[in-house]
Amino acid sequence: MTTVDAPIGTATAGRLPTRWLILGVLCLAQVTVVLDNTVLTVAVPVLTTELAATTADIQWMINAYALVQSGLLLTAGSAADRYGRRRLLLAGLVLFGLGSLVAGLAQSSSQLIAARAGMGVGGALLVTTTLAVAMQIFDAAERPRVIGIWAAASALGFAAGPPIGGIILAYLPWEAIFLVNVPIVLVCLVAAAMLVPESRRPVGGRLDLAGVLLSTAGLTAIVYAIISGPDQGWSSPRVLGAAGGGLLLLGAFVAWERRVPDPMLDMHFFRDRRFVGAVSGVVLITFGATGALFLLTQHLQFVRGYPAWEAGLRMMPFALSIVLLNLGGVAARIIRRLGVPWAIAVGMALLSGGLTLITHAGTDSYAVLLAGLLVMGGGCALANPAIVEAVMSAIPVEKAGAGAGVDGTMAEVGGSLGIAVLGAILNARFAALLPAAVAGAGSFPAALAGVRTETDRGLVSDAFRSALETGQTVGAIAVLAGGCLAALLLRRAERAG
Secondary structure, eight states: OOEESSOSSSTTTOOOTTHHHHHHHHHHHHHHHHHTTTGGGGGHHHHHHHSOOOHHHHHHHHHHHHHHHHHHHHHHHHHHHHHOHHHHHHHHHHHHHHHHHHHHHOOSHHHHHHHHHHHHHHHHHHHHHHHHHHHHHSOTTTHHHHHHHHHHHHHHHHHHHHHHHHHHHHHSOTTHHHHTHHHHHHHHHHHHHHHOOEEOOSOOOOOOHHHHHHHHHHHHHHHHHHHHHHHHOTTSHHHHHHHHHHHHHHHHHHHHHHHSSSOSSOGGGGGOHHHHHHHHHHHHHHHHHHHHHHHHHHIIIIISOOOHHHHHHHTHHHHHHHHHHHHTTHHHHHHHHHOHHHHHHHHHHHHHHHHHHHHHSOOOOHHHHHHHHHHHHHHHHHHHHHHHHHHHHTSOGGGHHHHHHHHHHHHHHHHHHHHHHHHHHHHHHHHHHSOGGGTTOSSHHHHHHHOOSHHHHHHHHHHHHHHHHHHHHHHHHHHHHHHHHHHHHHHHHHHHO
């Protein structure tokens, strides 16, 4: 297939007739990759039993995928621009499919952890190349709607993980959670090989190997510290060492990228106020939104008593509203009318309002939960594509892979921070409210297991409900503040530009 040196979907080249079919393939791959971030949560009990997995094993089974993926996003995006976006899209599908196959055949915890890490490598390539390819095959007029559809696929994958995992486990062994990826990957692989045209930067240059090593090691260390902080303690030597080492490595990465002739990440991007505002917005928004949604799943499982898969199923209206608003082009039209900064502010205000409604309604009625989820979904349908559009529009289209890598990396860091910080607020408040009989219990299930009377059981439940209310309120405030600050930064950048 011919390699092109410019965006394919341009006025001069003509719009690619198969571009919407290609987008469908890209979105299917994106849904599958994001879904694997959450699908494993419902399999914890069966994995603990059948693989004799310890708590640490389970944590690594879940975190190995996200840790490797987040560490490689910058590298994956840069490599896609340099060596060909179609080529690395296909490589990502192969690696993700092989990792899924090995995970499904795993006979021990260590084998499953290694397979999940391999899936993370493929996931990093897919997250960046799906967006980068979409930026190449659609022209400027269609890109806002395309970004919305791509972002909706991510939201659907995030929300669909637990219910899909629960349905699979109801009828099939746990291995099927991973093996179901294989036929999906094969379909995407054949379709992408047949339909997706190749594209890469006009000037390739050598691989920035030092940049690859410094960025991967630095980002992995930072994300590891964020993930490990809540369990090991933020002041533990391991967490502080990982965070400090990661910051030093990223500092060395920045210094190296400023002096190398053909950098992996062009530091001149950070002189553009639009880019700085957009990147800051990604961190701020994902911090509040991901942390708030994490607490909401805790609310549904531990306060309302739903199993993980059912909690995920009841949250599906949130994702479906995002999908419908973006597939129908409604969100893109509103974003175009409001402008990106205002769309982000309005979207995050809706997300914050929906979460506040669910938190403070004073009733466990599903009708109230549904109303809150739909409001939250409407907000994300506006804010998510708007902030991705802000990042991608601040970067030349020939460096779309690098832009996708930056967007994905900042989203991972922001989301991990949101879960860690809001989770820490939840835990601190819960610990402060626990009755003396179970003081020091590290979790809600552990506290319930330690009670001896119905009175103490009620006090533990009330403590957790109150702690969740505090955490969700802080999350709603963080969502609103992050959205307003991101909008302000972008608005100032527009005026300055």
